[in-house]
Amino acid sequence: xxxxxxxxxxxxxxxxxxxxxxxxxxxxxxxxxxxxxxxxxxxxxxxxxxxxxxxxxxxxxxxxxxxxxxxxxxxxxxxxxxxxxxxxxxxxxxxxxxxxxxxxxxxxxxxxxxxxxxxxxxxxxxxxxxxxxxxxxxxxxxxxxxxxxxxxxxxxxxxxxxxxxxxxxxxxxxxxxxxxxxxxxxxxxxxxxxxxxxxxxxxxxxxxxxxxxxxxxxxxxxxxxxxxxxxxxxxxxxxxxxxxxxxxxxxxxxxxxxxxxxxxxxxxxxxxxxxxxxxxxxxxxxxxxxxxxxxxxxxxxxxxxxxxxxxxxxxxxxxxxxxxxxxxxxxxxxxxxxxxxxxxxxxxxxxxxxxxxxxxxxxxxxxxxxxxxxxxxxxxxxxxxxxxxxxxxxx
Amino acid sequence: xxxxxxxxxxxxxxxxxxxxxxxxxxxxxxxxxxxxxxxxxxxxxxxxxxxxxxxxxxxxxxx
Ligand SMILES: Cc1cc2nc3c(=O)[nH]c(=O)nc-3n(C[C@H](O)[C@H](O)[C@H](O)COP(=O)(O)OP(=O)(O)OC[C@H]3O[C@@H](n4cnc5c(N)ncnc54)[C@H](O)[C@@H]3O)c2cc1C
Ligand code: SF4
Numbered sequence: 001x002x003x004x005x006x007x008x009x010x011x012x013x014x015x016x017x018x019x020x021x022x023x024x025x026x027x028x029x030x031x032x033x034x035x036x037x038x039x040x041x042x043x044x045x046x047x048x049x050x051x052x053x054x055x056x057x058x059x060x061x062x063x064x065x066x067x068x069x070x071x072x073x074x075x076x077x078x079x080x081x082x083x084x085x086x087x088x089x090x091x092x093x094x095x096x097x098x099x100x101x102x103x104x105x106x107x108x109x110x111x112x113x114x115x116x117x118x119x120x121x122x123x124x125x126x127x128x129x130x131x132x133x134x135x136x137x138x139x140x141x142x143x144x145x146x147x148x149x150x151x152x153x154x155x156x157x158x159x160x161x162x163x164x165x166x167x168x169x170x171x172x173x174x175x176x177x178x179x180x181x182x183x184x185x186x187x188x189x190x191x192x193x194x195x196x197x198x199x200x201x202x203x204x205x206x207x208x209x210x211x212x213x214x215x216x217x218x219x220x221x222x223x224x225x226x227x228x229x230x231x232x233x234x235x236x237x238x239x240x241x242x243x244x245x246x247x248x249x250x251x252x253x254x255x256x257x258x259x260x261x262x263x264x265x266x267x268x269x270x271x272x273x274x275x276x277x278x279x280x281x282x283x284x285x286x287x288x289x290x291x292x293x294x295x296x297x298x299x300x301x302x303x304x305x306x307x308x309x310x311x312x313x314x315x316x317x318x319x320x321x322x323x324x325x326x327x328x329x330x331x332x333x334x335x336x337x338x339x340x341x342x343x344x345x346x347x348x349x350x351x352x353x354x355x356x357x358x359x360x361x362x363x364x365x366x367x368x369x370x371x372x373x374x375x376x377x378x379x380x381x382x383x384x385x386x387x388x389x390x391x392x393x394x395x
Numbered sequence: 396x397x398x399x400x401x402x403x404x405x406x407x408x409x410x411x412x413x414x415x416x417x418x419x420x421x422x423x424x425x426x427x428x429x430x431x432x433x434x435x436x437x438x439x440x441x442x443x444x445x446x447x448x449x450x451x452x453x454x455x456x457x458x
Contacts, residue, residue, distance in 0.1 A: 011447065037452055057452070295411075298447050333409055333450055342409060383426045387410045 003074045004100030005029025008274030008297035012098050013066045015305025025066040030073035041127040042151040074239040099272040103233035116210035119228045136160030144230035145172035147334045153194050154336035166197045178353045235276045250278040250290045255325035273300035282327040283394040291330045299328035345376030345393040398457040405453035416441035
C-alpha cells in the first residue's frame with residue numbers, strides 16, 4: 001500500500017517494479033487526480049494557461065500494474081494489525097506500507113475571518129481556483145516571502161496584477177539562502193514593481209462578504225481583491241496517529257527510511273518518502289530533518305523501492321549492503337521573473353557564505369560552509385560551474 | 396539503441412540530467428543543454444534517471 005498518490009507515491013511504485021517487485025501495488029490518494037507535477041502550479045500553469053494534461057506525469061500503466069484509489073484519503077492506520085482505513089470506510093490489508101502524504105498549506109485565522117477572495121497554493125484545484133480569480137489590474141496581497149510566495153509574486157506581476165508581499169522576516173529567503181542572496185532577490189523583485197512590507201504580519205481582514213483589504217501589525221491598511229497565504233506547510237500525518245510513531249514534525253524515520261516509534265525502534269514494514277519524511281543526516285551531527293525539495297520524493301522513492309524488494313526477496317538486490325544509509329543531495333530550483341535560482345545541499349545550515357564566482361547584481365555562485373565544511377551551494381546562472389561543485393557537499 | 400528527445404521549449408537548462416547521464420547530456424560553453432539523440436542500450440537506466448529528475452519533465456525516451 002502506498003498512501004499519497006502524488007510524485008513520491010508514483011515514483012515509489014515505479015521503483016518497486018524496476019527492482020523486481022511482483023506483488024500487488026495500490027496507491028491511495030486524497031486528490032481526485034492522477035499524479036502531476038506541482039512546481040509548474042506557481043509558474044507556467046498560471047502564466048501560460050497550462051492544463052492538467054500538460055503537467056500530469058506520464059504513467060506506463062502496463063509496466064506499473066498498480067491500482068489507484070483516488071479521492072478517498074486514508075484516515076487510520078493500525079500497523080500491528082496491518083490494516084489501513086480509508087474515508088469511505090474501506091479497509092485494506094498490507095505487507096508493506098509507504099507513507100507519501102506530503103504537506104498542506106498553513107492557514108491563519110483572523111478576527112474577521114472572511115473566506116471569499118482568499119487562496120492557498122498546493123494542489124491543482126488550488127491553482128485552478130486562483131487562476132479563475134486573477135486578471136490584469138487585480139490587487140493581490142501575498143502573505144509570506146518564501147519560494148512559493150515569491151514565485152507567485154513574479155507570475156502574477158507578469159500577468160499585470162499589483163503585488164504587495166507581507167512577511168514576518170526582514171529579508172526574504174534569508175533563513176534559507178542568507179542575507180546577501182535574500183537582499184538581492186528583493187532588489188530584483190522591486191525592480192519589477194513588487195512591493196514589500198517586511199518585518200510585519202497580517203492582523204485582520206477588511207470587508208463584509210469578500211476580502212477588500214488587510215490590516216498589518218503596524219496599522220497599515222492595504223486594499224486588495226485577492227489574499228494568498230503562502231506562510232509554510234503542515235505535514236499530513238494525522239492518519240498515522242495511534243501507532244506510537246514520532247510525528248512531531250512529519251514522520252521520523254531511521255537511516256533507511258523505515259518509520260520509527262517514540263522509543264527509537266524502527267518498523268520493519270512501514271516506510272516514508274518525500275516531503276513528510278524526517279530523516280537523519282549522515283555526515284552532520286544535527287537532528288533529523290525534513291526537506292521540502294522536489295528531488296527528495298524521487299530519491300527517497302527509489303531508495304524505498306529497493307529496500308522493500310531486498311527485504312521481500314532476499315537476493316533480489318545483490319548489491320545492497322547492510323548498513324547502507326539514505327544520503328541524498330537535496331536540490332532545488334526556483335524561477336521568478338528572469339531570475340532562475342539553483343541550489344544544492346542545505347545552505348541554511350551554514351555559518352559562513354562567501355561568494356565564489358560572479359557578481360551579486362548579475363550571475364553568481366555562493367558557497368555555504370558550516371565550520372569550514374561545504375553544506376550547500378546556490379546561485380543565479382553559472383550552471384556549469386555550480387554543477388561542478390555539487391559533488392563536494394557533505395550532509 | 397534508445398532514442399532521446401528533449402522538448403527545448405520546456406528545457407530550462409538546469410543540467411540535472413547531465414549529472415545522471417553524462418554520456419548523453421551536457422551543458423555547453425554558454426550553459427545551454429546539448430544531448431545526443433540516440434544512445435546505447437546500456438545507457439537506459441541513466442537516461443531514465445535523467446527523465447525522472449528533469450524539473451521541467453522535458454525529456455522523453457522514444458519507444
Ligand atoms: C506551488 C508549488 C511549487 C513548487 N515549486 C518547486 C520548485 O520550483 N522547486 C522544487 O524543488 N520544489 C518545488 N515544490 C516542492 C515540491 O513540489 C514538493 O517537494 C513535492 O511535491 C513533494 O512531493 P510528495 O509526493 O512528497 O508530496 P505531495 O506532492 O504533497 O503529495 C502528497 C499527496 O498525498 C495526498 N494526501 C494527503 N493526505 C492524504 C491521506 N490521508 N490519504 C491519501 N492521500 C493523502 C495529497 O493530497 C497529495 O496528493 C513546489 C511545491 C508547490 C506546492
Ligand atoms: S534536466 Fe531537464 S531542464 Fe534541465 S537541462 Fe536537462 S532537460 Fe533541460
